[in-house]
Amino acid sequence: MNNFYVSPEQIIKDKSEFAKRGIEKGRTTICCETKEGILFVADNPSQYLFKTSEIYDRIGFAGAGKYSEFENLRVTGIRHADMKGYSYSREDVLGRDIANLYSQALGYIFNNEIKPYEVEVVVAEITDNNEQHLFHISYDGTLTDKGIACAIGGKSEELSEKINKIYKKKLDRSDAVTLMKEFLSNESSKRILNFEVSVLEQKSDNRYFQRIS
Amino acid sequence: MSYENHLTNYTKSFTSMNISDYIFSESNHVDIKSLTPIATTVVALKYNNGVVMAGDRRATQGNYIAHDDVVKVYKVDDQSMIGIAGSAAVAFDLVKRFKTELEHYEKIQNIKLSYSGKVSFLSALVKSNMNLIFQGLIVIPIFAGRNKSDFFVHTYDALGGSYLEKNYASVGSGSSLASVFLQNNYKSFERDEAIRLIIDSLKTASNNDSATAGINLEKDLLPTILICNQTEVKEVNKDEIKNIIGLK
Numbered sequence: 001m002n003n004f005y006v007s008p009e010q011i012i013k014d015k016s017e018f019a020k021r022g023i024e025k026g027r028t029t030i031c032c033e034t035k036e037g038i039l040f041v042a043d044n045p046s047q048y049l050f051k052t053s054e055i056y057d058r059i060g061f062a063g064a065g066k067y068s069e070f071e072n073l074r075v076t077g078i079r080h081a082d083m084k085g086y087s088y089s090r091e092d093v094l095g096r097d098i099a100n101l102y103s104q105a106l107g108y109i110f111n112n113e114i115k116p117y118e119v120e121v122v123v124a125e126i127t128d129n130n131e132q133h134l135f136h137i138s139y140d141g142t143l144t145d146k147g148i149a150c151a152i153g154g155k156s157e158e159l160s161e162k163i164n165k166i167y168k169k170k171l172d173r174s175d176a177v178t179l180m181k182e183f184l185s186n187e188s189s190k191r192i193l194n195f196e197v198s199v200l201e202q203k204s205d206n207r208y209f210q211r212i213s
Numbered sequence: 214m215s216y217e218n219h220l221t222n223y224t225k226s227f228t229s230m231n232i233s234d235y236i237f238s239e240s241n242h243v244d245i246k247s248l249t250p251i252a253t254t255v256v257a258l259k260y261n262n263g264v265v266m267a268g269d270r271r272a273t274q275g276n277y278i279a280h281d282d283v284v285k286v287y288k289v290d291d292q293s294m295i296g297i298a299g300s301a302a303v304a305f306d307l308v309k310r311f312k313t314e315l316e317h318y319e320k321i322q323n324i325k326l327s328y329s330g331k332v333s334f335l336s337a338l339v340k341s342n343m344n345l346i347f348q349g350l351i352v353i354p355i356f357a358g359r360n361k362s363d364f365f366v367h368t369y370d371a372l373g374g375s376y377l378e379k380n381y382a383s384v385g386s387g388s389s390l391a392s393v394f395l396q397n398n399y400k401s402f403e404r405d406e407a408i409r410l411i412i413d414s415l416k417t418a419s420n421n422d423s424a425t426a427g428i429n430l431e432k433d434l435l436p437t438i439l440i441c442n443q444t445e446v447k448e449v450n451k452d453e454i455k456n457i458i459g460l461k
Contacts, residue, residue, distance in 0.1 A: 050323060053320070053323070054320050075321055082317045082320075085313070086309070086310075086313045207316075
């Protein structure tokens with residue numbers, strides 16, 4: 001054991017920097033609201049290891065950073081949602097519930113584990129009166145309700161600002177896809193090989209999540 | 214014993230009579246073979262481009278008709294469907310659990326469970342009810358659907374054994390009647406013919422089985438019919454059923 005005193009400020013600063021560096025290394029995912037619903041566009045070279053996912057009927061997930069870590073959160077979220085929907089009712093599963101779960105989990109890990117999670121996640125939800133929500137949860141568990149668009153992974157803070165300057169009104173899904181792909185291409189130094197596009201949109205059954213490409 | 218006491222005892226045993234009363238009335242010996250589901254006929258039938266499943270709507274408690282509009286055939290996902298016979302509470306729970314687990318699997322794995330995966334998972338669910346069998350609370354499902362290329366019908370026994378059926382199968386108290394009817398009338402069918410035949414088989418069962426309901430036009434009660442084809446699982450609506458059997 002070391003015998004040196006390290007101030008709490010310093011510990012948190014070090015952990016934050018570590019987590020931020022890890023997240024910056026990753027690729028970016030953009031989530032935004034559209035006229036039809038919610039859209040996820042991810043820069044993802046793999047066609048099989050997804051960055052976006054279904055959590056429940058009207059709740060979607062996007063993760064950035066270390067795959068194993070956000071995958072862990074994704075599975076936990078699905079398990080929580082399915083358990084709640086099974087024991088109570090499908091309508092009782094809420095996006096902010098899942099967002100809270102992630103916030104608690106990430107906050108605990110950041111404070112109590114030696115290594116914080118190097119992840120950033122978004123929980124997106126369409127409520128039953130058709131309002132759309134984007135909940136952003138950062139590596140230390142900070143939970144924020146974002147506007148109509150936000151980016152995670154890579155240099156996401158700057159990109160989020162850029163997007164929010166341009167994307168002020170909801171577009172149609174197809175226009176939004178083109179616009180977000182452009183943002184991602186400008187951001188990336190290399191040519192993007194594969195875009196993972198998925199949506200939360202109303203359809204005939206009550207499970208809104210769909211993969212487009 | 215007063216007359217009143219006698220009367221209440223008499224009514225109680227009469228209305229709450231269920232399978233356990235029959236089984237345990239003589240001795241404590243449990244004969245597994247006699248543990249067939251009470252109430253219900255559910256039939257599944259393959260046709261040339263899919264599979265159709267139909268169930269009657271009656272729920273009984275002993276010889277009392279408790280409900281006339283119960284649904285016993287359910288869509289599981291867009292590739293499969295399940296029918297149930299037996300103790301209602303346990304059966305609905307089985308369906309709910311089965312659907313939840315399959316959806317959970319799909320979300321975690323990012324891919325649907327295969328048809329044979331669903332068959333063996335359902336086996337395990339039925340088997341997990343084993344302790345209830347000895348109290349007379351038995352559930353027997355019938356399962357049908359498709360994999361990438363073919364359509365299948367599977368039946369189960371009380372211990373969770375699953376059996377692949379060739380062209381058709383049925384469960385419930387009226388199943389032997391329905392099966393005999395299908396045996397005599399089965400050939401290769403188009404969709405509408407298959408629906409007509411499956412309704413006729415339920416009618417045949419309802420004619421002689423008191424726990425199976427027939428068609429009740431006065432209350433507008435028709436059997437629940439689900440169809441699984443190459444693209445989806447869909448309920449056949451009342452008007453279409455009436456058209457097919459010539460009630461309109």
